[in-house]
Amino acid sequence: MPEQVIWGMEVFLNGLMAGVLYALVALGFVLIFKASGIFNYSQGVMALFAALTLVGIMEGQVPFSHLINATFGTEIHHFGWHVPALLAILLTMAVMVLLAWLVNKLVFQHLVNQEPIILFMATIGLAYFLEGMGDMMWGSDIKTLDVGLPQGINPMIDEVTYGIFGYGFFIDNLDLWATGIAAVLVVALVVFAQYTKQGRAMRAVADDHQAALSVGISLNFIWVMVWSLAGFVALVAGIMWGTKSGVQFSLSLIALKALPVLMLGGFTSIPGAIVGGLIIGVGEKLFEFIVGPLVGGATENWFAYVLALVFLVFRPQGLFGEKIIERV
Amino acid sequence: MNEMNTEGYVTEDGRKIGGVVMEMRNITLRFGGVVAIKDISFDIRQGEIRAIIGPNGAGKSSMLNVISGFYNPQVGEVWYKGERRPQMKPYQVARQGIARTFQNIALFEGMTVLDNVMTGRLRHMHAGLVAQSLWKGRAEAEEVKNRESVEKIIDFLEIQHIRKTPVGRLPYGLKKRVELARALAAEPSILLLDEPMAGMNVEEKEDMSRFVLDVNDEFGTTIALIEHDMGVVMDLSDRVVVMDYGKKIGDGSPDEVRNNQDVIDAYLGVAHD
Numbered sequence: 001m002p003e004q005v006i007w008g009m010e011v012f013l014n015g016l017m018a019g020v021l022y023a024l025v026a027l028g029f030v031l032i033f034k035a036s037g038i039f040n041y042s043q044g045v046m047a048l049f050a051a052l053t054l055v056g057i058m059e060g061q062v063p064f065s066h067l068i069n070a071t072f073g074t075e076i077h078h079f080g081w082h083v084p085a086l087l088a089i090l091l092t093m094a095v096m097v098l099l100a101w102l103v104n105k106l107v108f109q110h111l112v113n114q115e116p117i118i119l120f121m122a123t124i125g126l127a128y129f130l131e132g133m134g135d136m137m138w139g140s141d142i143k144t145l146d147v148g149l150p151q152g153i154n155p156m157i158d159e160v161t162y163g164i165f166g167y168g169f170f171i172d173n174l175d176l177w178a179t180g181i182a183a184v185l186v187v188a189l190v191v192f193a194q195y196t197k198q199g200r201a202m203r204a205v206a207d208d209h210q211a212a213l214s215v216g217i218s219l220n221f222i223w224v225m226v227w228s229l230a231g232f233v234a235l236v237a238g239i240m241w242g243t244k245s246g247v248q249f250s251l252s253l254i255a256l257k258a259l260p261v262l263m264l265g266g267f268t269s270i271p272g273a274i275v276g277g278l279i280i281g282v283g284e285k286l287f288e289f290i291v292g293p294l295v296g297g298a299t300e301n302w303f304a305y306v307l308a309l310v311f312l313v314f315r316p317q318g319l320f321g322e323k324i325i326e327r328v
Numbered sequence: 329m330n331e332m333n334t335e336g337y338v339t340e341d342g343r344k345i346g347g348v349v350m351e352m353r354n355i356t357l358r359f360g361g362v363v364a365i366k367d368i369s370f371d372i373r374q375g376e377i378r379a380i381i382g383p384n385g386a387g388k389s390s391m392l393n394v395i396s397g398f399y400n401p402q403v404g405e406v407w408y409k410g411e412r413r414p415q416m417k418p419y420q421v422a423r424q425g426i427a428r429t430f431q432n433i434a435l436f437e438g439m440t441v442l443d444n445v446m447t448g449r450l451r452h453m454h455a456g457l458v459a460q461s462l463w464k465g466r467a468e469a470e471e472v473k474n475r476e477s478v479e480k481i482i483d484f485l486e487i488q489h490i491r492k493t494p495v496g497r498l499p500y501g502l503k504k505r506v507e508l509a510r511a512l513a514a515e516p517s518i519l520l521l522d523e524p525m526a527g528m529n530v531e532e533k534e535d536m537s538r539f540v541l542d543v544n545d546e547f548g549t550t551i552a553l554i555e556h557d558m559g560v561v562m563d564l565s566d567r568v569v570v571m572d573y574g575k576k577i578g579d580g581s582p583d584e585v586r587n588n589q590d591v592i593d594a595y596l597g598v599a600h601d
Contacts, residue, residue: 197455200446200450203443208437210434215448215451
């Protein structure tokens with residue numbers, strides 16, 4: 001087998017793994033959009049905020065320490081303890097639920113029945129607020145996150161592929177884990193949405209507020225629940241990306257990569273977010289591998305958006321989105 | 329405090345009507361300067377079909393919205409099952425067992441007929457989240473029971489053939505029926521129907537009338553309905569409240585109401601002074 005093809009296969013696999021991470025972020029968008037019609041621009045910042053909080057809790061950092069020190073002239077930075085990863089994740093989740101409750105109570109409860117563009121603007125505001133809040137609470141320096149997920153080359157895959165092709169594939173353990181976790185998360189979310197009372201109520205609220213009220217569904221409960229779920233997905237995405245490339249501001253920019261994923265998969269489809277993420281991940285890695293050298297590289301920066309543009313022209317509702325039928 | 333009136337009455341066709349389930353006392357509802365409902369009192373009895381009629385803009389829908397908690401009146405009390413009801417959100421009222429349909433139909437268009445009707449059962453689902461996801465223990469038994477009751481209603485309203493169809497694709501008349509099915513699935517103590525015959529042709533109206541009567545007969549459901557088609561109402565209901573310009577101008581059996589001079593004036597259009 002020509003080595004170009006073998007390398008191509010490795011690139012393909014790595015693309016799949018990258019795609020899983022895109023899909024994770026896109027999933028957060030889909031959840032909120034489905035249940036409340038809000039396009040949540042702050043999803044990426046939520047991932048950053050979750051990762052920052054997780055690191056902060058694990059390291060025993062004192063929140064707002066800069067502010068406190070500047071105000072009172074003290075010098076406190078750490079509580080002096082370390083919290084085990086699992087407990088820290090649970091605590092962070094509690095913070096995300098609290099955040100969901102606050103966001104609904106202080107912002108979106110007052111914007112019920114407003115135009116989508118107004119809701120969208122509110123989420124942009126929320127994004128910048130959260131970003132500043134994250135900075136203020138935990139500081140703006142780049143942090144490493146290690147919750148104990150294995151990293152580095154997977155020797156088994158390396159060995160097996162070497163045995164077959166005479167060339168060992170480089171597949172990162174972390175990516176393998178991310179794939180597994182994402183798969184579990186997706187299955188759990190689908191089961192939740194399809195088969196549980198709360199999931200059914202969530203779909204009902206997404207469809208018609210009045211009707212939902214008339215069968216006894218509390219809109220506020222569902223909204224807080226959905227924002228919490230999105231917070232949970234953000235936390236998972238934050239852990240994966242944070243472990244991979246450090247917890248830093250650029251983490252929030254992965255949200256922008258989720259946009260083309262949503263164009264492909266459709267804003268309302270959970271499987272769509274997954275498939276869309278995989279297509280973008282594989283597409284941009286393969287494109288870079290095949291076409292990149294011909295045009296001087298850096299195609300990964302724009303490939304996803306161009307692909308999304310093509311999709312917008314030919315299939316505006318995405319691969320799995322609900323078909324747009326206008327009755328006249 | 330229990331002021332439930334236990335004595336009932338017997339209808340012409342021999343049905344026994346029970347005590348008062350719901351009582352509206354001196355309800356007044358204003359929107360800014362507009363008075364939609366002015367000092368209206370009436371009651372709804374166990375097992376009866378109670379109609380609220382009146383010309384356009386009489387305040388009928390507002391009254392239904394007060395009962396179902398979508399509007400909160402500025403003055404007056406709502407008594408339900410012998411207790412005064414505090415101010416409630418619509419979903420809380422629904423959980424108390426008051427189901428409703430809407431004049432302009434509010435269904436979950438993207439969901440199938442079956443799923444829509446199942447949402448009506450939400451208030452009868454109590455199993456924990458994990459149990460529901462894994463389909464174990466209480467959740468399984470509950471789901472089976474809920475399915476059974478939903479299938480019974482679907483059968484009853486003759487919508488089996490469209491069980492799996494997304495509601496958005498159905499014609500108007502069938503949508504109305506699905507909405508009724510969803511409300512019934514809640515096994516409500518009181519079923520509120522907002523203009524159930526609006527926009528229907530004669531045949532559909534006859535079907536709907538039959539269903540309303542059958543529901544009342546079969547399940548013993550107390551029904552309060554709004555309608556402005558006089559003919560339909562007189563045939564269906566046991567007692568009728570007549571509203572005009574936000575005021576109550578008549579209350580009684582269809583025959584009494586039919587012979588009430590104020591009611592005749594309101595419908596034929598006599599100048600108001």
